Amino acid sequence: MQKTKKRLLMPLLWTLVIITAVASSVAMTQSAKVATLRLEQTWTYDAPEYVSITADANNGTFGSSDTYETYIRFSNIFTGTNLIPEPSRVGYTFNKWKYKVTAEGNTWSSYSNVSDHIPFTDHLYLQAQWNANSYSITYRDRGNTSFSGTHASNYPISHTYGTATTLKTASKTGYTFGGWYTTSACTGTAVTSLGATAYTNNITLFAKWNANSYSITYYDEGGSGFTGTHASGYPTSHSYGTATTLKNATKDDYVFVGWYTSSDCTGDAVTSLGATAYTSDISLYAKWEQDTNSATLNWSLYAGASAGLTSVFLDIYHTSQDSNNSVAHEYYTEEPATGSQSFERGTTIIIKGSYTYPDDNNMENLLTLTVNGTTISWD
Numbered sequence: 001m002q003k004t005k006k007r008l009l010m011p012l013l014w015t016l017v018i019i020t021a022v023a024s025s026v027a028m029t030q031s032a033k034v035a036t037l038r039l040e041q042t043w044t045y046d047a048p049e050y051v052s053i054t055a056d057a058n059n060g061t062f063g064s065s066d067t068y069e070t071y072i073r074f075s076n077i078f079t080g081t082n083l084i085p086e087p088s089r090v091g092y093t094f095n096k097w098k099y100k101v102t103a104e105g106n107t108w109s110s111y112s113n114v115s116d117h118i119p120f121t122d123h124l125y126l127q128a129q130w131n132a133n134s135y136s137i138t139y140r141d142r143g144n145t146s147f148s149g150t151h152a153s154n155y156p157i158s159h160t161y162g163t164a165t166t167l168k169t170a171s172k173t174g175y176t177f178g179g180w181y182t183t184s185a186c187t188g189t190a191v192t193s194l195g196a197t198a199y200t201n202n203i204t205l206f207a208k209w210n211a212n213s214y215s216i217t218y219y220d221e222g223g224s225g226f227t228g229t230h231a232s233g234y235p236t237s238h239s240y241g242t243a244t245t246l247k248n249a250t251k252d253d254y255v256f257v258g259w260y261t262s263s264d265c266t267g268d269a270v271t272s273l274g275a276t277a278y279t280s281d282i283s284l285y286a287k288w289e290q291d292t293n294s295a296t297l298n299w300s301l302y303a304g305a306s307a308g309l310t311s312v313f314l315d316i317y318h319t320s321q322d323s324n325n326s327v328a329h330e331y332y333t334e335e336p337a338t339g340s341q342s343f344e345r346g347t348t349i350i351i352k353g354s355y356t357y358p359d360d361n362n363m364e365n366l367l368t369l370t371v372n373g374t375t376i377s378w379d
Helices: none
Strands: 013-021 034-042 050-056 067-073 092-100 109-111 123-132 134-141 158-160 175-181 203-211 213-220 237-239 254-260 282-290 294-303 311-319 324-332 335-344 348-355 367-371
Touching: none
Parallel strands: 050 123, 134 203, 213 282
Antiparallel strands: 013 034, 050 067, 092 109, 092 123, 134 158, 175 203, 213 237, 254 282, 294 335, 294 367, 311 324, 311 348
16 A cells, blocks of 8 residues: 555644723823733644554565555554554464664564554554464374383473474383384384474374393303203293293203202292393203103214224113113214113113124223213123
8 A cells, every 4th residue: 555645734823913002081191001912823733644554574474475564544553453464473473563663773662462552653663573382292102002111301391493302212121212203103213303393283202112132041050051952942032021931951861840040949940031020131040850760871882994893783772671672773984973862760771782803802992881971881
């Protein structure tokens, strides 16, 4: 709207009224002439009929423009009501106007309420003032379940637009913190801070947790090295949050009693590791008891070329009260041969061997026998 001024021209009016009074001739001998002078002045201020208002959105916008101009009929005051539209700004809420009445200088006065009156005579300049929006931060676990960790001290619960917010790592027993994510699936790249202008709504962050894995070391009772044989697929580590099933071990001539968490193998044996029972590496101790129902025969047969042997044949027979069983082995020159066989205690074992050349070699020079670790001497 083009600024238009109309001037109301009202001339100064001067009125001179001279009143002269003359006394009658009868009394003039002792009287002075009296004159009364009355001077009247009337004036009018040459005020504009319309005045201009220029509003600066101050990084905001009035739709498609960052300024807004209008004219109003002069009234010596500005109330602001319905005269200037409220501007908008991403991430901010309009607070108030500041004003000045001259274009020069940067001195602005506060105008906090549209009902306040601003006196001005010709041109009014306005500048929008803003409050940065604050958005709440909600923390959840992956999958959008309730947050199960522990926050660091002074962790942020809100994010102010225009200022970056640094996030803090969380902690959880048995887990390693894997980062904060903006999606519940916790895919992509973890975020360590919230960008100054990246969010214009309340924010939800999702914690990713990686279960810790603890190694399992096996010992014999007393803390000595493990002397048994592990079952196939026995566990070598334990993942926090998931129970780990243990497997029984074996040892010749011994019965496996169980795994213990103390080296003296007291208390109850454990058959599995509880999902949340351990938060460090684990030592298990095997308890063995001598097997009173069986014995193991071990043999070591050597057929050496230096002995001039061409072949050795070994038969092992054992009899028990219930059955007659035999185990036969044949070995050849230049190859050491070992083997073992378990028998019930009380079993009679018969060993027969044959060899070829030379005739002066004895079988006992070629065969070593042990039972439960004890060497059998030849008669």
